[in-house]
Amino acid sequence: MPSSPPTQVAIIGAGLSGLSFALALHKIGIPSTIWEVRSNNFVQGGAIMLSPNALRILDAIGVYKRIRDKGFHFETLTFKNEHDETTDVYYFGHEQLYGYKAFRVYRQILIDELKLMLHERGIQVKYDTKFTHVIAETPENVEFAFADGSVSTASLLIGADGIHSTLRKAIYPTVKPQYLGFVGMTSAIQTSRLHFPQSEPHYPLPVAIAAGPGAFVIAPQDVDGSEVLIGTQSALREQDRAGWSNLQADKDEVVRLFSRNKTSWPDLVQSAIENIDKDTINTWPYYAVPRLEKWASPSGKIIILGDAAHAVPPTTGQGVNQAFEDVWMLALLLRELGEGVELEEALGFWQRWRQERVDGILDLTRAMNNKRLPLAEQQRLPKGAVWSGGVEDTEQMGWLYGPRLEDVVAEWVRGQRK
Ligand SMILES: Cc1cc2nc3c(=O)[nH]c(=O)nc-3n(C[C@H](O)[C@H](O)[C@H](O)COP(=O)(O)OP(=O)(O)OC[C@H]3O[C@@H](n4cnc5c(N)ncnc54)[C@H](O)[C@@H]3O)c2cc1C
Structure with missing residues (x-):
């Protein structure tokens, strides 16, 4: 037929x-x-980053114009090393080339708009x-x-x-x-709490800082950039569903994981760790299909x-x-x-x-x-x-x-x- x-x-x-x-x-x-x-x-909870390939689609189905004033627009993610030196730049969006900057928005804002x-x-x-x-x-x-x-x-x-x-x-x-062996941990904090290096008055955000303990991300997530997500990952053994829920509930343990090797991070990351807001902690084990x-x-x-x-x-x-x-x-x-x-x-x-x-x-x-x-x-x-x-x-x-x-x-x- x-x-x-x-x-x-x-x-x-x-x-x-x-x-x-x-x-x-x-x-x-x-x-x-x-x-x-x-x-x-x-x-x-949490925010997501959307790049031009997705924003073009959200535009086509009428969503983008309804949410574009509700998030943070940016073009690059900057990579830094433990000495605060810029090591690379990754384009998450580019208005001239692809029609859109990248856009970071709370997931719930997008979900609510779609439901509406x-x-x-x-x-x-x-x-x-x-x-x-x-x-x-x-x-x-x-x-x-x-x-x-x-x-x-x-x-x-x-x-x-x-x-x-x-x-x-x-x-x-x-x-x-398949479990990938790592758990992501995030928290949301006020940008004003971070100690940015004095040598760089216009510190580039979002940033991914690589140092001895791994990589640490700091990414603005509301319209004016006054709140940032901070996040890193930790290698942990796989748990069952209950085990992952226990980890999510045990905020002190997550703060302990965040704080391991704290002094090996640059000051900026240390200030982020010191200001973790336990109520906004999220953990997510990495799986892939x-x-x-x-x-x-x-x-x-x-x-x-x-x-x-x-x-x-x-x-x-x-x-x-x-x-x-x-x-x-x-x-x-x-x-x-x-x-x-x-x-x-x-x-x-x-x-x-x-x-x-x-x-x-x-x-x-x-x-x-x-x-x-x-x-x-x-x-x-x-x-x-x-x-x-x-x-x-x-x-x-x-x-x-x-x-x-x-x-x-x-x-x-x-x-x-x-
Ligand atoms: C912390 C975090 C940050 C992320 N950041 C980004 C980012 O910046 N950019 C990006 O592109 N991606 C990001 N991702 C990945 C992104 O969230 C997922 O790719 C996306 O949510 C997948 O959407 P989905 O609708 O396919 O699945 P889901 O979001 O998992 O939705 C599945 C839905 O199905 C429902 N459901 C499940 N089983 C049943 C059932 N039996 N009956 C009825 N309903 C059911 C669930 O309740 C859920 O509502 C992130 C993920 C996490 C965890």
Whole structure:
């Protein structure tokens, strides 16, 4: 049977992938419903960095203009060593080259805006409802079930249910996220509490400072930069769910981890550690999803996206940026189904193109992680294995920030319809 755009899409998960996918589908005239295990009033702390590849998509679906005054705009992340010397510069955005600076915004601000936009468009989000399993998948639709015993049907079922996705089990029953051996720890503090080096009156933020104990990030996160996130990571053994929750609850232990080798950090970092606000402490163990051969079931009626399909390590800050690419590109392709464009081919193209981008992020992650190694170790690595940028190197990130997904999809569709 030839493909046609889906008539009703069911989305599992009201994180950034699920909410933005519902909005993208609405933009192209496809109705959807979201099911979310958490309550509507669940609040997610912390801020996220968005780069031009994601901001262009948020602009296309009408979100960016509603949030752009609610966060911190910047272009570069500066790398420093323990002597406060600048060692490199990484472009997170560039207005002239890619149309957007980078943007750091509280995650909850973005989530609230997306929820409001869905509400304005009459798109339903059903909270406190846990998806459990797929009952049946036919060429026409998918039947699926929830923990409260209810059952639903849709022409397409989307897993936007995050790194520990339940829906992924319908395609890969045994795949599990892999622990990367590190736990990220963050806190939010007032910028005025930091002791910046007197030699540098206009200290560049955000900054990543590498010293003996590892790397320490300081990043503004509200509109005027008066509050910063401070963060570092610690190598810890893997815990079960309860163990990770205990760590999150044990603020004194997290402060102890932050403070290990405190005197090996420059003064700026020491002042950040001394001012940790225990109430804002967050911990997150780093997991990644192993490379998956397919992000869809054989019939193409079950699709996973965002962290469920390809959660990446945090080094490049691209997790949610990549999720937005999944979302918009898939929506654009679904709109084109019919007239020579089949679901199976469209999904194949989507995954190939998107996987190549995720692979690029993983390469960049390795090269940036190598940059944190002691100099002697870096020098033993092959040429190109250690990332380097520089203030002049504005175009290095063109492959990541440049493409317009509308053009990518239009070109492929033209080829299919020839
Ligand atoms: C501290 C931190 C900082 C980060 N910073 C950045 C950054 O600066 N830039 C960046 O690009 N990325 C960043 N990331 C990564 C980014 O947060 C993720 O890539 C992104 O949240 C993935 O979105 P998602 O919607 O796919 O998954 P999630 O955000 O995990 O959302 C999944 C949703 O599905 C729901 N769900 C799960 N199971 C079920 C079920 N069975 N039934 C119903 N609902 C279910 C969950 O409750 C959740 O609401 C950061 C991550 C962390 C932890």
